[in-house]
Amino acid sequence: MSYQQYVPYTPDEGRYDGRMPYRRCGKSGLKLPAISLGLWHNFGDITPFGVQQGILRAAFDCGITHFDLANNYGPPYGEAERNFGEHMKRDWRPFRDELVISTKAGYDMWKGPYGNDGSRKYLIASIDQSLKRMNLDYVDIFYHHRPDDGTPIEETMGALYDIVKSGKALYAGISNYNPEQTKRAVACMKEMGMHMLIHQPNYSMFNRSIEHGLTDVCREEGVGIMAFGPLAGGKLTGRYLNGIPADSRAGHDPRFLRPSDINEQLLATVRKLDEIAEARGQSLAQLALVWALRLPEVTSVLIGASRAEQVRENAKALENMKLTDEELAAIDAVLASR
Ligand SMILES: NC(=O)c1ccc[n+]([C@@H]2O[C@H](COP(=O)([O-])OP(=O)(O)OC[C@H]3O[C@@H](n4cnc5c(N)ncnc54)[C@H](OP(=O)(O)O)[C@@H]3O)[C@@H](O)[C@H]2O)c1
Numbered sequence: 001m002s003y004q005q006y007v008p009y010t011p012d013e014g015r016y017d018g019r020m021p022y023r024r025c026g027k028s029g030l031k032l033p034a035i036s037l038g039l040w041h042n043f044g045d046i047t048p049f050g051v052q053q054g055i056l057r058a059a060f061d062c063g064i065t066h067f068d069l070a071n072n073y074g075p076p077y078g079e080a081e082r083n084f085g086e087h088m089k090r091d092w093r094p095f096r097d098e099l100v101i102s103t104k105a106g107y108d109m110w111k112g113p114y115g116n117d118g119s120r121k122y123l124i125a126s127i128d129q130s131l132k133r134m135n136l137d138y139v140d141i142f143y144h145h146r147p148d149d150g151t152p153i154e155e156t157m158g159a160l161y162d163i164v165k166s167g168k169a170l171y172a173g174i175s176n177y178n179p180e181q182t183k184r185a186v187a188c189m190k191e192m193g194m195h196m197l198i199h200q201p202n203y204s205m206f207n208r209s210i211e212h213g214l215t216d217v218c219r220e221e222g223v224g225i226m227a228f229g230p231l232a233g234g235k236l237t238g239r240y241l242n243g244i245p246a247d248s249r250a251g252h253d254p255r256f257l258r259p260s261d262i263n264e265q266l267l268a269t270v271r272k273l274d275e276i277a278e279a280r281g282q283s284l285a286q287l288a289l290v291w292a293l294r295l296p297e298v299t300s301v302l303i304g305a306s307r308a309e310q311v312r313e314n315a316k317a318l319e320n321m322k323l324t325d326e327e328l329a330a331i332d333a334v335l336a337s338r
Contacts, residue, residue, distance in 0.1 A: 009091045012061035020063025021318060025299045027222025028197050030140075030171065032100060032300045034293055034318055036066035038228065040073050041249065041256070042306045043080035051307065056087055058308035060095070062315035068200075068226070068302055069134070070104040070145055071126050077109055081133035088135045099140075103130045104175060104200075106145025118148030118156040127168050142169035143200060144185075146176040153181075157188040164194065173226075175200035179213035186221045196223050200302070203227035203292055205236055205273070205335055215297040224299035227292050231303060233257045235266060236288040238274060247306070269338040276330050285310070286317035291331060294323055 022031035037059045043052050056067070073080035081103065092099060105126035108116045115122060127142055142163050144156055160172040172194065174185050186196045199218055201210050203225070210225070218225050231237050233256060234249050240262045244250050250257040270284065277287035292301045305311045 006090055009057055011057075011095070015061055015063045019318065020065075020315065021321075022065075023299045025198055025224030026218065028171070028195065028224065030100070030197065030224075032066050032224070032226070033064050034300055035062075035064055035289065035315060036068055036226065036300045036302045037064050037311065038068040038302045038304050039080045039084060040070070041253065041304050043069075043083050044074040044076070045079050045083075046075065047306075049083065049086070052083060053087060053091065054308040055305050055311055057091065058311040059305075059315075060099075062311060064311070064315065065098055066100040066102070066300065068102045068228075069130075070107070070143075071109045071130050072107055078129070078133055081130055085133050085135040101134070101136065101139050102141035102143060102173070103127070103134070103139050104143035104145040104173075105130075106143070106148065106175070118144060118151040118159075120155050120159040120162075123156070123159040124163065127163050131168060138167055139169050141171045141173050141198060143173040143175045143198075147174075147178070147181045149181075153184050153188050157185055157192070161189065161192050161194050171197035173198040173200060175228075176202075179217045182214065182217050182223070183221075186217075186223060196221070198224045198226055198299070200226040200228055202229045203298065203301075204230045204232045205288060205291060205331065206232045208335075211295075215295060219297050225295075225297050226300050226302050227298045228302040229304075230292040230301040231285055231288050233304075235261070235270065236273070237285040238283060240267065241270065241274065249306070265338065269334060272334045273331065276327060276334070280320060280327065282317065282320060283313060285314055286320075289314055289317040290321050290323060291328075293321065294328075 021034045023034055025032050069081050069084060105123050106118060109126060144160060148156065163169050164172050177185060182199060189196045201214060203210050239248050244259055244262055250259050250262050274284045277284045289301050292298060303314055
């Protein structure tokens, strides 16, 4: 990674003027911005440092106070955290107490039997590595990234508990757990006297599975929801309406969005949703975010961005968050017909 000459950053003085709502995360004291920024894509070694810096700065200027990482975000694994560590040094040190920074472990990270899944051995080694890469003393939220039925839940939750108790994280979370697994994890934490702050599931118009059980569990247990991928990786935007741009996710990173996913059937749905958005005076990306935020259980939507302008456009969604019954019915009808 080559670093460009440093241009000092002065955040927008108006960033807390109401442009960004802060929503309470379940039954906790922590408020999170309605939109959060994830560093899964576009923060590895293939994205210029200045582009990354522009995305982070634009986000904070819009009132986005939460950046989400994981141990293996890159490419290569660890690189997003390493780059974020450099961004911390350059821009964010003075604003550490205005930020909520999260990371995770649960997917494959390093070779051998201790760099994956849900063991205490893996999670405790991983948080130490993450803190070093990011130049941080602590993260605000540490997640177990995916359920691991091969490890006793007491062991995984015990590791999260100890990580919080040791001060390496302020809160604990889980990601990709189904309703039953969530109940068990929350109960286990409760038994140790700790509240599970947050769950991070996938949620968008194209994946509504959390509506069948998970939102109920989270509401009953007072666990906030950080809905990741609300734009379906870019499919729920105007990105692909005129073909596949070379600089788009489907254009350059087919591991996560195959060009074959951008087919006529998808585009027919996207065009209809785009018409509903246009009638509201919004872009499709903006409508997709407002739609996901309509659920009271959803604390925040966790977006990705490949450029600063996308962040600014997405944040403008919050200027019109009210969806009418007619609009909701029209969206349901489009989704049912696909
Ligand atoms: N817990 C988990 O297992 C898990 C899994 C996946 C993700 N996540 C988290 O969720 C975050 C977001 O995931 P995601 O990037 O897939 O989310 P997403 O918000 O659904 O998709 C982001 C992509 O949509 C496109 N986009 C964004 N705004 C746009 C706009 N206004 N107009 C046109 N295109 C726009 C960009 O694609 P282009 O690159 O094509 O411009 C961007 O990279 C990740 O960074 C990570 O923190 C968590």
